[in-house]
Amino acid sequence: MLTDSQRKTLNFIRVYIANNGYAPKLQEIAEGIGIRSRGVVHRYVQALVDAGYVENTLGKHRGLRLREKTGLAGQIPFLGRIAAGKPIEAIPEQDEISLPNFFTGEQQFAVRVVGDSMIEMGILDGDIVIIESRDTAKNGEVVVALIDNEEATLKQLEHTNEGLVRLIPANQKMEPMLYQPEQVRIQGVLVGSLRRY
Amino acid sequence: MLTDSQRKTLNFIRVYIANNGYAPKLQEIAEGIGIRSRGVVHRYVQALVDAGYVENTLGKHRGLRLREKTGLAGQIPFLGRIAAGKPIEAIPEQDEISLPNFFTGEQQFAVRVVGDSMIEMGILDGDIVIIESRDTAKNGEVVVALIDNEEATLKQLEHTNEGLVRLIPANQKMEPMLYQPEQVRIQGVLVGSLRRY
DNA sequence: AGAATAGAGAACATTAAGAGAACTTTCAAG
């Protein structure tokens, strides 16, 4: 169980290594977390070593290395934001992503997307999308819709002024389709997506 | 049987831990449930301990732990494949996806992408990408690269025949960039992405 | 009225954070 300062220290080390490729000096850590004493930093680092997050080559300059902490599955260190042309920018407050907690919600299911119909919204062939089971949706939401009780499709929803339902693919090569409301049954609404390379 | 305030306290602790991965301080609980007195919070927490909902490491900061099963979370029913114009097609071998085990691998970290430079590969502004720490990559892989030891960027990698390194954005509006090999340090390789709507 | 619940806040004990001195080791410039 890390203390606040220890966690802050670990986070700084991770971001530093991601940005520089080598470990920080104690002095740099001190400045990074906003204190002055190298001795104090050393104490925090030692705690991280004891807790298994970090390895230390004793005495060597920049001798810290990150260790794979084999704790709970699905916890991934979150470093911050990456924008082209800048170093990775740390975000205080959040230092880990919990995959189980990332998609929280009631009544969800997952499907694998086949085809390119939503490619312009960044949903590619093979992606897995997380859907929240619902039978209604607002304009603009992306839904899993069942058409004529036989075809399922993932499209953006629009209720037209004429009382019809339009299902809009995110792909210039495809045309939106118009349906009578009773033809279309909404099965759920898109709440997330994930992809593995 | 918990009182209203005790339930409120328990709920706050659950949400806090789910969001942060560690327990709140009494002061934070107090603010969270809208009161001022740490002493009162302590009384509620003690009641939760007595009722078996929570464990406490005496005296330690952030020493609370939930006694609930947290391991089962993160399973989402997997219905199969959805292709426009067909029913959802069940895949017999798999009926659940396990979020904690979705990204398995050594030395991973996550960053939030800022900007549209990879938009044509389905990585949008705000997406979170999972990176596996490595210092080498093959042609075609998407990497976090450190340029001149100061800029970090997410681009597709290509080693040219001339021995140079090309970093290619997935965005027609942006140009690939050529670098000397010693200018570019590879920090990791893209292995996954996730997005929440 | 009496009991249960809620809240404030003082007082105290302990933990955690931080400064900085003193010492040892590493490392790079001569």
Add this chain to the structure above:
DNA sequence: CTTGAAAGTTCTCTTAATGTTCTCTATTCT
């Protein structure tokens, strides 16, 4: 190879923050 500055290590001391234990007051419900 030598040497001195810089880095890592080990301390002691101080302070700030947090958890713990009280007492007191108010409110609600039976």
